[in-house]
Amino acid sequence: MRYTTSKIIVLSLLTCLPIGQTAHAFMGHAPPMDFSGSFEFGLHDMDLSGVNGELSKNGAGAFDDVSRTIGGSGYFRLGKRMLIGAEGAGFWQSASGPDAMAKIQGGYGFINLGVVPVATRNLLIYPLVGIGGGGAKLRVHSRDYYDFYFGEEILPEWEEPGFGAFALNFSMGADYRLKLMETRRTEGGICLNMRTGYIWLPFESNWQVSGFDIFGSPTAAFAGTYAKIGIGIWSSQKTRSRKGS
Secondary structure, rough: OOHHHEEEEEEEOOOOOHHHHHHHHOOOOOOEEEEEEEEEEEEEEOOHHHHHHHHHHOOOOOOOOOEEEEEEEEEEEEOOEEEEEEEEEEEEEEEEEOEEEEEEEEEEEHHHHHHHHEOOOOOEEEEEEEEEEEEEEEEEEEOOOEEEEEOOOOOOOOOOOOOEEEEEEEEEEEEEEEEHHHHHHHHEEEEEEEEEEEEOOOOOOEEEEEEEEEOOOOOEEOOEEEEEEEEHHHHEEOOOOOOOO
């Protein structure tokens, strides 16, 4: 599995368009709809103690429990209270020790559904539930040898152990909207947002190499809490009042 941050961002934002259009089409006489898309930075607290145990075997230092993330998200608001959209993010870390260097990188993406209990002219507050998945890969480079220990196996250094997993995302977000343009039918501007949440992996996943499980490898997971901030754009259709007959 090869994850690139640019692919995750683009796919998460592009996914919102057909989702929003499909939902809008199935809603008879749907109310005006608006869109918001953001570029986001954050921190993700995940348990990497098992992986760090493997790094210690190779003298490769240790990863921090908190990883930096970069990604994007977007949603359509259908009417005043319903949200549907998508998000994605990538994470990475490097570690270095006396005998080896290591790098872990991965990503995840979700399709989100939510409601908007608070909606004012400038502020939206909304809980979201997402379904999706992600994964990670690990690379270890020894300074003196051409292989490394992982689990109960010895792997050549060109092998990159990795995993993929199904995941659920539970989050709370807040958007502050600054209006910069307005026409007869639409309005829009800049959006600043904050999100915090928890990613849960309901099923165990195994580290693999070349499609085979690695015997004795640590728990494979990117579950944990996260927080992120973002900046983007928003656009909204104006509500048109009906004239009496």
